[in-house]
Amino acid sequence: MIYQERSVSFYCMKIRLDRLLRSTIDACFAKGVLKKTPLPDYVIEIPNNPAHGHFATNLPLALASSQHRAPREIATIIIDHLKDEGALLETTEVAGPGFINFSISPKEWYRILSAIISLKGDYGQNRVKSGQSILVEFVSANPTGPLHLGHGRGAALGDTLCRVLSFCGYDVVREFYINDSGQQIRILGESIFSRFKQMNNPEYPFPENGYHGDYVFGLAKTISEKIDLESLSEEEAIHICTRMGKELLLKDIKQDLNRFGVDFDVWYNENDLLSSGLLENTLEVLRGNGLLYERDGALWIRTADFGDDKDRVIKKKDGQFTYFASDIAYHLEKNNRGFGKAIDIWGADHHGYIPRMKAALLSHGIPKDWLSVMLIQLVKLWQGGQEIKMSKRAGNFVTLQELLDEVGVDATRFVFLTKSHDSQLDFDIDLAKKQDSDNPVYYVQYAHARICSIFRKAEDAGISIPEKPDGLFNLLSLGEEMALIRTMAQFPAILEEICKTLEPHRLTYYLTEVASSFHKYFNLGIKTPEHRIITSEKGLSQARLTLAEGVRTVIANGLRLLGISAPQRM
């Protein structure tokens, strides 16, 4: 068995079903009841409509054209030849245009509940990817201002992706690249210095592309209190402002991220890249491979040979390197560190850089799919019914910090993770502020708190989950109970899918579904006391408590991966 049953029981179920189908087809070929043809593409899926069973396959439909027979007829043949020796199935039926619907025997579902209970915090893990190393670079905000909404979205997305990847067995390194050299950071220094001069001379000119945010005044004040800037030459003073401004901002950035529940393993300085000679080395290698040439006084790299639209300048006429130059060196360095895969999370406005980056890597023999770039679309901010246009340079933007003050970490993370990173996100401040009971995050958290409350009640009543509850599971016979188990069973598959598609937002939707399924079940007990979790029958209560414990486990594990708290009371 390839998969460890304890960690991926749901997949296991699907794999067993698939194996059963394949051996049945083989048997049909051997008996001559079906023509021997190559197996077509087909799926085994969970039908939308619960009346269609737990799993359905379109195999008969897919076989129809090569068999030259009606799909329903083929479906009947397959069903007639099924040899379900492991007693996996409860029912099978031909349905619709030629699907086969399967329902799995309750015994199999109980085994999954049993696994959840014993795995606890580990449920959902799988170790298939054990050892595969992966570098995730995200946020990477320039230390020229505080983090804003867009960074928050990237942080939430990257962090949760990393949590899921490592839970699924990848060896993950989280990295923040600090653009701490170059023109932008220089302008920061000039802006701070100008604000300092303006304290005494309001007429002192402000740099044309300077940073207008209020925080620059604060930096000027802080720095000038520590250093006597007047005693220095202007050049020296600007240098100090640049260095200290960057450090102070970086400290704030780290603090904000930490508060947001996001931590990095590596803070990589662009300066180190330059001072260590890595950039120079990279250029030499490129030159050695004949990938560089001079034109119009600048140095160019032949990215067009590797899929880019055109060649790119790597060193400007004035002798300065472009950002692209250090980005190439940086990504080659990532590759040299031996990662099996790299993921970059960028703002969508950088999408034009993907082909040139991949071209540069490919020119070194690094395949295009080694690097995956996830683009984050814009976050638009709404307040008072209209959009607030934000610009970092103009200094008019809402910071992550302000957002967290207003909305809180849990709700902010949840909102960011409900949308696909591919679609723009409208963040309505008014709504976010007033949201306390309507916020979807509370819906999920409430399910957790509710279960905790039931356990407190159970304790008072002297009921607890027995050491080995498995024997009681056949008391779980309500449709809602079985549906709950089936939903819980999908958790590992959801996580696996997130790793494959790099779409963490699936997790928020899934958890909402689990919570919904539980709330529905809970509400049965309001009208019908015998459907409560804690009933007059001890065995039944214990079985239902075990089920509730499973739900609590799934929600807690899921919220942990989202970086959201799972409160005991609300």
Next chain:
RNA sequence: GCGCCUGUAGCUCAGUUGGAUAGAGCAGCGGACUUCUAAUCCGCAGGCCGCAGGUUCGAAUCCUGCCAGGCGCGCCA
């Protein structure tokens, strides 16, 4: 002009590898608390899945062409 992303209910968005009757939240209307927590549940209403073709047993999903919005296409950072 070229490229990338998006277009699904009044609003914000999900929708698995192409599957059966396209979903959720909010907003609207009507119900359910002598409870295990009503931050919940149930029901009603709401849709030309941007438009037009094509592929096939079958399309929101894949292909082509349009339309609309966003973002890119620098020896800017």
